[in-house]
Amino acid sequence: MSENWTHIPIMANQIADLLLLNPDGVYIDGTLGLGGHTRLFLSRLSPKARIFGFDKDEDALRMAQARVADKRLYPVHASYTQAPEVLRKAGIDKADGALFDLGLSSYQLDNPARGFSLLQNGPLDMRFDLSATLTAADIVNTWPLDRLEYILKEYGEERQANKIALAIMKARKEAAITTTQALKQIVESVVPRYGKKHPATQTFQALRIACNDELNTVQAALNTLEQLIRPGGRAAILTFHSLEDRLVKNHFKALAQNGNWILVNKHALSPAYDEIRQNRRARSAKLRVIERKK
């Protein structure tokens, strides 16, 4: 496997400024990816600090460990929803801060073998965790029409959900849909292209979310914040589409209303124009940060 993949960490300095209040602290990087945020964080923390870096993707973990090359990083192959349990097992009650940089890394998107890319042909996979059993191909080839239509509508916010779901059902009767290009062509055959966005973009988003149960996982992680963050600590969440941002916004609002938490930024922060110019993938990013008061 090539090790030359890149992923530019998004809003990294801003996040470090907002999150790293205790230089000797214990931090969670819930989505270690290629370790971009963690590497910067460690450069700002003391020799006593520790970062528990979670990723479901073992390839990413291995690359991050090699790139970060720092004993203060503890890589964990598990979902970020397991963070409170992992801390407890390490004899730590709560963390000083946690970052969740949701979605997929450029490594995953750019690697055709992972099946996330619309632009390159590859197996229709889309699993973050290659030891998980459900692939995107399983979904398109076995799920019933109503379920396909539901995920396209709910996770892809796709207006043509019914048309696309019917086209998938028809195509799979003739031959199993096993590649990203096959799926792309099925969508293209029923939805015309408008503007710059490819007509299958929302279908790919929906499948990725369904395959990794992303929204339920994000909600589960939000539900762990009370167990995870100590008073005075913070959680920062970077989202890349409105479905995730809505979950974070609503949950943070509810936490702030219970009186134990306070919103660090009232509205979501976005990357500066210069960052978006240098890294197109930053364009849809939204950052929300919350602090635990007591």
Ligand SMILES: C[S@@+](CC[C@H](N)C(=O)[O-])C[C@H]1O[C@@H](n2cnc3c(N)ncnc32)[C@H](O)[C@@H]1O
């Ligand atoms: C946007 S990337 C993170 C990039 C990272 N911040 C960096 O600077 O390199 C998101 C990562 O989260 C991982 N991921 C997605 N869902 C996860 C989950 N539930 N638990 C742990 N990792 C997850 C993906 O495998 C991916 O590597």
